[in-house]
Amino acid sequence: MSLAGYLSEYSLAEIFHFIQEGNKTGLLSIEPDFGLNRSVSNPYYLSFQGGRIMSVVNGNQLEHQGLLKTIEQRGWLSPEQVARLKTQTNSLQQPLGNYLKSHNAITSEQLMLAFNSQVIANICQMFVEVRHGRFKFDSQASLTYIEMTGLSLTAKQATLMGLRLLLDWSDLAAKLPASVSALQRSSTEPVGVRLDRQELLVWQLAVGEMSIAKIAKNLGLETSRVQQIGFRLSVIGLMYEVSAEASQPLVNRMMDAPKPIFVGSRSSNSTAAPISTSFLSNLVGFLKRKG
CATH class of the missing domain: 1.10.10 (Arc Repressor Mutant, subunit A)
Structure with missing residues (x-):
């Protein structure tokens, strides 16, 4: 089952909340309104497994093999090794990072660098830059193992990181307590x-x-x-x-819409990714200067 709508109706934080609360597995597509998001040039594709973010692709298509490109650009594998891996992508049944690590082709430290670059940085950038557009969550989409390091991040952690970097709260003003x-x-x-x-x-x-x-x-x-x-x-x-007077719950303006029902969730055995403090500090400084 899929859920689709506009970011004017549901913020990124609320979408992430829906996915995590239901431990959902599937693909979330974020298509910015490029006319209103002038600094954004590509859509985002986020793979979730059991409510955890496994990969983030920022590009016009899902098949551009961003993780392999990162690995090749950093010189962690030879062009010949990368070419062989590209022929095996359709048969891959586990995160590419786990596969490479099990064959001693890449280290844990290298996987962490790749995860920070492709997942953490893209999520933070998405929260800061994407304010208008469409979204779609497809619980039947195939998992994109070729883009996964094997590390993961809860949607809750991602939301907190993204909202901390937000400088312009005007689009969320009506949702604030x-x-x-x-x-x-x-x-x-x-x-x-x-x-x-x-x-x-x-x-x-x-x-x-x-x-x-x-x-x-x-x-x-x-x-x-x-x-x-x-x-x-x-x-x-x-x-x-x-x-404040009666201490009675108010109607929560953030969660006033009914939660969608999903089926077919799959479990995840992936490892949670610790986040580099120095990496986040540098990223925060970059995004603030850019804003």
């Missing part, structure tokens, strides 16, 4: 992610009693900043918006 609302933690610990300093401070005060405006004043932050933090922690399921 109200300044007069309070925030309520949904669990005793922020499971599955590592919060930054400001997120952790907001998390500690998210007990459903203090309004967002008061939290901002208490922490010396702008109210809009706390609203943004509230949104990104809510959209990954760590907290939700409540009335």
